[in-house]
Each structure stands twice: as structure tokens, then as C-alpha cells.
Amino acid sequence: MFKSREKRQLASIQEVINNHSQGIYKRIDENRELMELLVRDGGPGFLERNSWVVSWLESQDAFLEALRKVAGLSVNKPGSPMEGYPRPRPYLAVDLSMQTEVSHAQDGVAPGVNIHTDEPKDDADEFARLKEKRKQLYAIEHACRESNGAIGGPRFNFAAVSGSTAFLAVLALLWSTRLPGWSVFLCSVTACISVFFLTYRHSTRPLEWDGLIDKLLAGYDPIDMESYRRLQTDIGENGYIDQWRVRDWVGAERTAIRIERHGVTVPYDFLRKIV
Structure with missing residues (x-):
């Protein structure tokens, strides 16, 4: 009985992904079209004044892409009359004046939008990239631990x-x-x-631990951009670097690295139980 119910639920979810509101491909394409529209018609400085809009749209795109992947669907819609549908994900340029100059050299692309092509990555290079990120996170976490009880900087x-x-x-x-x-x-x-x-x-190391943590955070390119922005907001509001808050972010970023490497998984059996 439980298996039958689970199959019906999975079939319903698959039906929603494929067909609800014209399906996942249409949702992805329209979200990316909105990104281009904001850059093209939003006016100078719009994204600078409303930087959280970038976070919303990128998070929405990341969610829809993750949903497409777990549903086992290809990057582009099979049999679509339009080549490359849905359109490639644009990078929203925060500095519109600089990005506009670059975008004029790209044919058929809205001003201020830099098109990102999903080129396949070499597994070895990707593994090395994620390994380097883990090392950076360890250095950040180590600096946080040292700052908690160190005698000097x-x-x-x-x-x-x-x-x-x-x-x-x-x-x-x-x-x-x-x-x-x-x-x-x-x-x-x-x-x-x-x-x-x-x-x-003569050492170039920072005098204080906050300075070292700040330097390490500034040099890190996050995978979970939303979590990184929340960390920036929290530290900006507090006026100082809370090492416990930074360590919470490190945990979230490690989860993002695991998902980037292995995909979304459900590690606990009880989460699969339908009651």
C-alpha cells in the first residue's frame, strides 16, 4: 500500500515538473528572460540599489535547475523548435557600465548580460576545484577556532x-x-x-584574527551565493566578524560542495517514509 502511494506521489510530482504552467523548461526560460529584461530595461543602477533581486533570481534559477536534474531531464528540451531552449543562464552584471561594453560585442544578447554556456567540465579539474575550496574552508574554520582562545593574533x-x-x-x-x-x-x-x-x-599576516578571517572570506568564491550574501549582511549589521556565525556558514558551504559533487541526496531513511 505504501509503495503504491509513493508511486502515485512520484508520478504526480513528475507530471507537475513536466506540464504544470507549461513545465520546468518554460519556468527556467522565463526566469532567465526576466534576468535579461531587468538588465536591459531596469535602468542604470537598478541592480546596485536592489542587489537582493540578483540573489532572488539566481536562487530561483538554481532551484529550478536542481529540480530539473533530480527529475532526470536534459539541459535543453528535446524536440524544441528553438535551438538551445531554454536560453542559457545569464550572469547579472552588478556594474552595468562595465558590463555594457562587454555585451555589445556579443551578438543577439541584451546589453549588460554576459551569457554563460554550460560547457562540460573535466571531472579531474572539477574535483581539484572542489578540493581547493575545502582547503580554503578549513583555513577559515581553523582561523575561527584559533581566534576563540589564542593569546596573540x-x-x-x-x-x-x-x-x-x-x-x-x-x-x-x-x-x-x-x-x-x-x-x-x-x-x-x-x-x-x-x-x-x-x-x-616584516610579516604580511594580519595583526588580528578578524583581519585574517576577513582576508580569507574575501578570497573565497562561494558556491552557495545566497548563504554568502546572508553572511555579509549579518556581519555588516553586527559591525564585527562573529566567528560562530562564520563557522555556521562554513557548514552550509560544505553542504553546497557536497551537492555540487554528488548531487542532491537524502541521507536518512526515515525521510523517505510516507505517513
Whole structure:
């Protein structure tokens, strides 16, 4: 009985995806047409003044694309009289003045819209890209953990480690010599202090952990853009970097990476149970 009910529900969902309001392909195409329309007719500065509109439209497109994928449908509608239907997803240009110059060189494209073509990616390159993102997320999370209980900032800690390494290196080099013990110890301490101050003075690492986290976040290209924008909004409203909020975002971004790599999955059996 449960299997029969589940089959009926799946068939109903598939019917909605294929045919409701002219189907998923029409929904995707009209959403992308709206993107082009806003850039073409929205007026200068519209997207800058209403940046959340970009987030809404891109999130809508991402949702519809994910729905198409889990339904097992191809990128373009089979047998469509229009080639490449639905149209490719445009990137909404926030800086319209710069984007307009680029778009004039593209034939048949609305001004201010840069067309993104869904070219197949090499699996090895894609794996390397996602692996690099995981490393970046680990660095961000590590900086958050360190900021929670560290004595000094990133530059101080790096200088302290460098000085300690210099102390041990000089101590090991002079240990087997005939120099007096106090002399060996004094040389090691001198090397430690010298390296510490030189490293602290010339290092490019930020003085505070907030500065390091900010630098790492600024250098990260997010997959879940909506979550990244919410993080920007929260930090902007708070006026400081909340490391716990950043760690929450790291968790959301890791989920986005997993979905990017393996697709949407339901990891728990009880979520599949229909009651």
C-alpha cells in the first residue's frame, strides 16, 4: 500500500515538473528572460540599489535547475523548435557600465548580460576545484577556532613559532660543540628573539584574527551565493566578524560542495517514509 502511494506521489510530482504552467523548461526560460529584461530595461543602477533581486533570481534559477536534474531531464528540451531552449543562464552584471561594453560585442544578447554556456567540465579539474575550496574552508574554520582562545593574533603566533624554531635549530647545531652550556643557551635565545622580532616586523599576516578571517572570506568564491550574501549582511549589521556565525556558514558551504559533487541526496531513511 505504501509503495503504491509513493508511486502515485512520484508520478504526480513528475507530471507537475513536466506540464504544470507549461513545465520546468518554460519556468527556467522565463526566469532567465526576466534576468535579461531587468538588465536591459531596469535602468542604470537598478541592480546596485536592489542587489537582493540578483540573489532572488539566481536562487530561483538554481532551484529550478536542481529540480530539473533530480527529475532526470536534459539541459535543453528535446524536440524544441528553438535551438538551445531554454536560453542559457545569464550572469547579472552588478556594474552595468562595465558590463555594457562587454555585451555589445556579443551578438543577439541584451546589453549588460554576459551569457554563460554550460560547457562540460573535466571531472579531474572539477574535483581539484572542489578540493581547493575545502582547503580554503578549513583555513577559515581553523582561523575561527584559533581566534576563540589564542593569546596573540596571527602575526604574533607566526613570529612565536618562527622564533621557537630558530631557538631549537641553533641549540641543536651548537649542542655537540665544546662551547659552554651557558653560551649555547645564550646564542639560542638570541636567535629566538632576533627571528621573532624580524618576523613580526616584516610579516604580511594580519595583526588580528578578524583581519585574517576577513582576508580569507574575501578570497573565497562561494558556491552557495545566497548563504554568502546572508553572511555579509549579518556581519555588516553586527559591525564585527562573529566567528560562530562564520563557522555556521562554513557548514552550509560544505553542504553546497557536497551537492555540487554528488548531487542532491537524502541521507536518512526515515525521510523517505510516507505517513
